[in-house]
Amino acid sequence: MTDSDVTTSMFERIGGRATIDLLVDRFYDRMDALPEAKIIRAMHADDLGLIRDVLKRYLTEWTGGPKLYSPEKGHPRLPQRHIGFAIGDAERDAWLLCMRGAMEETVTDAAVRQDLDRALSGLADWMRNRP
Template sequence: MSDTAVVVSMFERIGGTVTIDRLVESFYRRMDELPEAACIRAMHPSDLDPTKQVLKRYLTEWTGGAKLYSVEKGHPRLRQRHMGFPIGSAERDAWLLCMRGALDETVADGAARQELDVALSRLADWMRNQAGNPHDAGGHPA
């Protein structure tokens, strides 16, 4: 018997490539269908297939799967890559609405789903680049 703990990546916990694929498809389907997501859908090209592939590669690597994103694109630099898009609280909230619905639909493990929600919420909050209220990036309380 070994005292060595087995570390299981989030990628493995949620079901690997199959779940990542389903998650991304669900996310973009929601972006297309939900009126609340129109503000972020407008930032994307009409053909979402290339964007879906990038997000699948990113999420695979981000959750501990194969390094598919950085091999092709280098360091994610997500905030820098998204600076050309105005991202405020409304855009963050729309993105999270789509992502949370996709997580609920595709990730069966409740604890893993909650951990992902916390991490993705932090990421979405950090991506804001528009001032609006004291809690937005660039806004400063008086």
């Protein structure tokens, strides 16, 4: 990691809003298409439009971009927001499978993709609420 990586937000490193939007769209496209993602797709509404928008706003803010999530939703409180869903290793792994595929398609810099993967893996692991 260089000094510029420390001072440059992940949002900027991955390519900003356009990349976040594409990343989230590819993520949910994979969730819809991959048999391995069936377990997490079932946790979502039939229409993914609203949740796509929420995740785009959340990831924009989470990666250091403009505050698009918290002014409307408040503190993310992710574990509390997901408490109604049984999330174990299988669900985490399905989520990461979709996200990693989406990152491969949208984040062109391998080092940046690795840093983002590390951060998202920690986030996904933190969401588990059952053994």
